[in-house]
Amino acid sequence: xxxxxxxxxxxxxxxxxxxxxxxxxxRLCRLFxxxxxxxxxxxxxxxxxxxxxxxVISYQLGGxxxxxxxxxxxxxxxAYLLALVTAMALxxxxxxxxxxxxxxxxxxxxxxxxxxxxxxxxxLGITITGDAFNIFVFLEIxxxxxYILVSLGGHRxxxxxxFYYLVMGTIGGVFFxxxxxxxxxxxxxxxxxxxxxxxEPSLDDRGTVLALALLVVGISIKLAVFxxxxxxxxxxxxxxxxxxAFLAATATKVSFYLLAMVLFTIFGAPxxxxxxxxxxxxxxxxxxxxxxxxxxAIFQADLRRLLAYSSVAQIGYMTLGLxxxxxxxxAGGLVHLFNHAVMKGGxxxxxxxxxxxxxxxxxxxxxxxxRRMPFTSAALVIGGLSLIGVPGTVGFVxxxxxxxxxxxxxxxxxxxxxxxxxxxxxxxxxxVVEAVYxxxxxxxxxxxxxxxxxxxxxxPAWVLAVAAVFFGLTTNWTYGVAREAxxxxxxxxx
Amino acid sequence: xxxAQWFSGLWAYWLIIALMMVGLYIVIARDNLIKKVMGLxxxxxxxxxxYVTMAKVTGGTAPIVPHDPAHPGGHGEHGILYSxxxxxxxxxxxxxxxxxxxxxxxxxxxRIHGDYGTAEEDEAVIYDxxxx
Numbered sequence: 001x002x003x004x005x006x007x008x009x010x011x012x013x014x015x016x017x018x019x020x021x022x023x024x025x026x027r028l029c030r031l032f033x034x035x036x037x038x039x040x041x042x043x044x045x046x047x048x049x050x051x052x053x054x055x056v057i058s059y060q061l062g063g064x065x066x067x068x069x070x071x072x073x074x075x076x077x078x079a080y081l082l083a084l085v086t087a088m089a090l091x092x093x094x095x096x097x098x099x100x101x102x103x104x105x106x107x108x109x110x111x112x113x114x115x116x117x118x119x120x121x122x123x124l125g126i127t128i129t130g131d132a133f134n135i136f137v138f139l140e141i142x143x144x145x146x147y148i149l150v151s152l153g154g155h156r157x158x159x160x161x162x163f164y165y166l167v168m169g170t171i172g173g174v175f176f177x178x179x180x181x182x183x184x185x186x187x188x189x190x191x192x193x194x195x196x197x198x199x200e201p202s203l204d205d206r207g208t209v210l211a212l213a214l215l216v217v218g219i220s221i222k223l224a225v226f227x228x229x230x231x232x233x234x235x236x237x238x239x240x241x242x243x244x245a246f247l248a249a250t251a252t253k254v255s256f257y258l259l260a261m262v263l264f265t266i267f268g269a270p271x272x273x274x275x276x277x278x279x280x281x282x283x284x285x286x287x288x289x290x291x292x293x294x295x296x297a298i299f300q301a302d303l304r305r306l307l308a309y310s311s312v313a314q315i316g317y318m319t320l321g322l323x324x325x326x327x328x329x330x331a332g333g334l335v336h337l338f339n340h341a342v343m344k345g346g347x348x349x350x351x352x353x354x355x356x357x358x359x360x361x362x363x364x365x366x367x368x369x370x371r372r373m374p375f376t377s378a379a380l381v382i383g384g385l386s387l388i389g390v391p392g393t394v395g396f397v398x399x400x401x402x403x404x405x406x407x408x409x410x411x412x413x414x415x416x417x418x419x420x421x422x423x424x425x426x427x428x429x430x431x432v433v434e435a436v437y438x439x440x441x442x443x444x445x446x447x448x449x450x451x452x453x454x455x456x457x458x459x460p461a462w463v464l465a466v467a468a469v470f471f472g473l474t475t476n477w478t479y480g481v482a483r484e485a486x487x488x489x490x491x492x493x494x
Numbered sequence: 495x496x497x498a499q500w501f502s503g504l505w506a507y508w509l510i511i512a513l514m515m516v517g518l519y520i521v522i523a524r525d526n527l528i529k530k531v532m533g534l535x536x537x538x539x540x541x542x543x544x545y546v547t548m549a550k551v552t553g554g555t556a557p558i559v560p561h562d563p564a565h566p567g568g569h570g571e572h573g574i575l576y577s578x579x580x581x582x583x584x585x586x587x588x589x590x591x592x593x594x595x596x597x598x599x600x601x602x603x604x605r606i607h608g609d610y611g612t613a614e615e616d617e618a619v620i621y622d623x624x625x626x
Contacts, residue, residue, distance in 0.1 A: 136588075136591075137591070140591045140595070144591075144594055144595065147598060148598065151602055156606075156610065157622060159605045159609060160618060160622075162602055163599065163606060166598065166599050166602065167599075170534055170537075170538070170595050170599075171518070171521070171534075171537065173591075174537060174538055177541055178541050178544060181545050181581070184548075184581070185548050
């Protein structure tokens with residue numbers, strides 16, 4: 001029964017998108033897509049409960065058995081991602097952005113919801129499918145729709161950022177496709193488990209090593225791993241705020257899953273981390289991301305750009321967890337997926353509230369706003385504390401396990417650097433909090449007219465702020481699932 | 495394997511890599527957005543050619559099973575060597591993806607031209623610097 005429901009996870013949003021195009025009523029479309037996402041979330045939770053403890057759900061599309069047919073295969077690893085993506089989609093969808101994205105007129109807004117649903121469907125498809133080429137197709141569905149979503153931001157630079165994102169994303173997508181092609185040449189199959197079973201990776205086999213290189217570089221572009229992150233700050237800071245919140249909370253997380261799946265399931269930890277020693281590249285890049293991107297965040301005058309650079313730094317923490325290749329570190333990286341989605345999603349929703357009321361998120365324009373918008377500002381502080389990693393917030397949980405994993409590996413210097421990079425987060429969060437609470441509003445920009453954000457905006461932002469504290473105190477669910485997923489990945493399963 | 499064999503046996507791959515680098519170079523070096531899109535297209539086409547190349551089986555024919563009166567279903571063993579049809583099927587999808595990407599990229603280029611009055615990247619950067 002549950003495997004028949006599983007396929008709906010992708011099919012529902014995929015079919016709901018054209019329905020939105022036909023319905024053409026903006027408010028109706030919004031409620032409809034919210035309902036679809038809620039159903040997807042319910043399915044994801046049911047699936048996660050079903051597979052916890054080592055279960056696997058498999059669905060054969062069209063009744064063709066794998067490896068010939070396409071298989072949807074879900075274990076704890078992908079069920080965790082499905083729950084994460086649908087939960088974030090649900091919270092962001094429920095955010096009432098009062099008039100939709102700036103570039104979209106009322107009579108076209110139904111198309112915006114259609115594209116949003118397509119993006120969700122693509123992200124869920126990448127996570128759920130067990131077929132390598134199918135991943136490429138879903139990757140492009142989600143990417144194409146996110147280029148559109150980014151281009152809808154009000155500023156003219158939004159379109160330019162979307163164009164950059166498209167060029168980078170397409171190059172990444174083609175690299176991924178070439179990597180899959182080489183794997184097909186070596187193994188003669190496209191089913192992920194079948195590839196993993198037939199592949200005997202060795203350093204002498206040029207085809208296999210090239211496939212790994214193409215896949216890792218292609219996915220790293222989509223994930224925005226440090227030197228390939230250039231598209232991200234522009235895309236996230238010019239996209240409509242709701243879109244930034246959604247993409248920051250889900251798109252990079254799904255790419256991270258893809259990278260972990262390629263490294264651990266297809267090529268296997270022994271080859272990647274002992275023979276090839278990928279950590280010799282991944283670890284320095286992660287640390288550079290943590291420092292340079294956090295450093296860049298400090299000097300940003302716009303809150304959205306600041307958060308976008310901080311995202312690049314946080315991706316550094318995730319890849320750092322990946323490069324430890326032990327259960328604690330990898331679980332730390334995986335739990336940071338959820339934790340970062342909660343805090344960064346929450347912060348970008350706060351940005352959306354501020355933009356709606358203040359009209360700008362330039363840090364100077366936010367001076368003294370703490371008195372005018374107390375609830376919004378409090379959510380901003382909670383998210384900020386979590387970015388720093390203060391105990392009692394989700395940020396602390398991830399850093400705790402990351403540091404433990406790194407120490408288990410014997411990399412004392414890296415552990416010290418993680419803690420030092422938190423100080424940079426303290427600086428850039430401190431800068432925002434100082435402006436919001438302690439600085440007097442500039443006389444040229446009076447804020448007397450500014451009121452608290454409406455409930456439809458405040459509630460979703462606060463759901464994530466409360467989650468940031470709740471999951472910072474109760475780690476059974478998040479870390480428990482992440483640990484199980486990490487052990488499964490290290491054992492080479494999905 | 496001598497270097498001559500290495501080249502002659504793999505000439506299709508050399509061609510594909512050359513084509514790919516041509517595309518990538520255009521994307522990086524040209525400022526005109528339309529030219530960038532064309533470069534991206536060449537880049538994608540090279541990847542598609544790669545798949546098509548690997549589908550070829552030496553001496554293989556088109557993968558169409560001939561009609562066999564003895565087996566009305568038509569799936570007998572005929573001792574015929576076929577080329578691999580699967581990569582071609584995959585590339586149908588990849589071509590569709592490529593067309594969608596091109597269409598979107600061109601639509602964005604039109605939008606950029608409308609907003610900036612130019613489709614040249616360097617001029618747009620200067621425009622942004624002057625109108626903050």
